[in-house]
Amino acid sequence: MDEKKLQELLKLLQMNNGDLSKLNEQQRKEMKDYKFWKTQPVASFDEDIKTEGPIDKAKKPEDIPASPLPLLNEFEWSTIDINNQTELEDVFLLLNENYVEDKDAAFRFNYTKDFFNWALKAPGWKEEWHVGVRVKKSGKLIAFISAIPITLKLRENTIKSVEINFLCIHKQLRAKRLAPVLIKEITRRVNRHNIWQALYTAGTVLPSPVSTCRYTHRPLNWSKLYDVGFTDLPPNQTKTDMLAHFALPKTNKVAGLRPMEPKDIEEAYKLFEKYQSRFDLVQLFTKEEFSHWFLGNVDENKQEKDLEKKIVFSYVVEDSKSGKLTDFFSFYSLPFTILNHPGHSELGIGYLYYYATDADFSFEDRFSNDATAALRKRLDELIGDAIILAKNVKMDVFNALTSQDNTLFLEDLKFAPGDGFLNFYIFNYRAFPITGGLKENKAYDPEKRSNIGVVML
Numbered sequence: 001m002d003e004k005k006l007q008e009l010l011k012l013l014q015m016n017n018g019d020l021s022k023l024n025e026q027q028r029k030e031m032k033d034y035k036f037w038k039t040q041p042v043a044s045f046d047e048d049i050k051t052e053g054p055i056d057k058a059k060k061p062e063d064i065p066a067s068p069l070p071l072l073n074e075f076e077w078s079t080i081d082i083n084n085q086t087e088l089e090d091v092f093l094l095l096n097e098n099y100v101e102d103k104d105a106a107f108r109f110n111y112t113k114d115f116f117n118w119a120l121k122a123p124g125w126k127e128e129w130h131v132g133v134r135v136k137k138s139g140k141l142i143a144f145i146s147a148i149p150i151t152l153k154l155r156e157n158t159i160k161s162v163e164i165n166f167l168c169i170h171k172q173l174r175a176k177r178l179a180p181v182l183i184k185e186i187t188r189r190v191n192r193h194n195i196w197q198a199l200y201t202a203g204t205v206l207p208s209p210v211s212t213c214r215y216t217h218r219p220l221n222w223s224k225l226y227d228v229g230f231t232d233l234p235p236n237q238t239k240t241d242m243l244a245h246f247a248l249p250k251t252n253k254v255a256g257l258r259p260m261e262p263k264d265i266e267e268a269y270k271l272f273e274k275y276q277s278r279f280d281l282v283q284l285f286t287k288e289e290f291s292h293w294f295l296g297n298v299d300e301n302k303q304e305k306d307l308e309k310k311i312v313f314s315y316v317v318e319d320s321k322s323g324k325l326t327d328f329f330s331f332y333s334l335p336f337t338i339l340n341h342p343g344h345s346e347l348g349i350g351y352l353y354y355y356a357t358d359a360d361f362s363f364e365d366r367f368s369n370d371a372t373a374a375l376r377k378r379l380d381e382l383i384g385d386a387i388i389l390a391k392n393v394k395m396d397v398f399n400a401l402t403s404q405d406n407t408l409f410l411e412d413l414k415f416a417p418g419d420g421f422l423n424f425y426i427f428n429y430r431a432f433p434i435t436g437g438l439k440e441n442k443a444y445d446p447e448k449r450s451n452i453g454v455v456m457l
């Protein structure tokens, strides 16, 4: 690394150190009170990190016990076969009834079988990494945690890793220290495959986030959001004002925009790889993974025809003269169930996923004024069209994080900052902080943007 780059990196890291500790100060406990996490290979808060790399000394899979951790007598481990409809149903029942809910318990995620087939059956998935706990007597599934294999790239280092998601414990069995047992068991099962690092995200502050991003929301169907209590009417505004403010055209603007097809994979993949290389933390996709994540886990003949049931939506922009793909974007659908509302039972939610564009490729410094202006203009157009497409498939709100280059378009496209923050963690790895697209006061940071280039479901 040359001197200039090193200086820039150090400057950036110092600034972010400030950001992260301030951002998470109120929510975190003292290190000694993290009874479980203080025993794990994770960095402690405010640790003075000198070099990046694994925390534990190297181990071999043979050093790891071959059999599962002991559980309380009334429970048993249950590896979930998600190809088995009944077992898959057990998982989505558990999650739909017990996964993340908002503070007032008015909404909860509505995971579907199709969503799980996409999220959990990524190339290289292993049944033994879908870990459940059942009540021995009744067979009821009361806890779940999952891992999928990924290759992470953190700055110069490529890290064979897993992504941990969908940790869930039945509401009636909370605060009984079952989560640490699940986490240790999935660690064991992953370690047996010679993988020692994991990426995970949580709203909760644990030791220690490598980055923190903020959730942002772009209303698409303001009146429904207002009806169900997702959105308030700001003081001095009328409903008519709000509807006018968030109104969207019916048709797309970007010339050459069309749904991504299998024939686009090769070119879209190259464009994507090039765009992603700007970020500090990315997932390196194989072509097979790229195809899975952007075309969905369905064969061509079975592509979902009913757009309102589709899970992942991917679009490319084809230049009419050269026939080249210049841009690509994607979003996915994960609706909320609305609890106890007479008029509405579901809230359609779109999440911005990955995107790529060649808009700033020709500039030497992507942070120069000209490069920033070019990228901002293009992202406004592209994500502006994504929002229209989402609205046209009956989504009511479109969510994005402050990750990637998102802070360039969030304000222009009327995404409002939400209450929620998402912390990014890497297990068994010391890493310098990564910009999350936020200033110290938690406002969007369009100057530094974010160096988080991974999007987790």
Ligand SMILES: CCCCCCCCCCCCCC(=O)SCCNC(=O)CCNC(=O)[C@H](O)C(C)(C)COP(=O)(O)OP(=O)(O)OC[C@H]1O[C@@H](n2cnc3c(N)ncnc32)[C@H](O)[C@@H]1OP(=O)(O)O
Residues within 6 Å of the ligand: 033, 034, 035, 036, 037, 038, 098, 099, 100, 101, 162, 164, 165, 166, 167, 168, 169, 170, 173, 174, 175, 176, 177, 178, 179, 180, 183, 186, 187, 190, 191, 195, 196, 197, 198, 200, 201, 202, 203, 204, 206, 427, 428
């Ligand atoms: C190399 C391979 C490595 C693989 C593993 C990598 C690590 C993966 C880590 C997991 C990544 C998951 C990514 C996602 O899926 S994030 C989504 C998490 N799920 C939900 O929020 C759904 C609703 N909530 C629940 O189901 C429960 O409240 C959960 C299961 C979250 C905790 O259950 P419960 O409330 O009954 O608590 P407990 O008494 O059993 O346990 C208390 C201990 O657990 C620590 N805790 C609480 N919440 C989380 C959390 N979200 N990540 C990690 N740790 C968490 C907590 O600080 C305390 O430890 P300590 O403070 O004493 O130290």
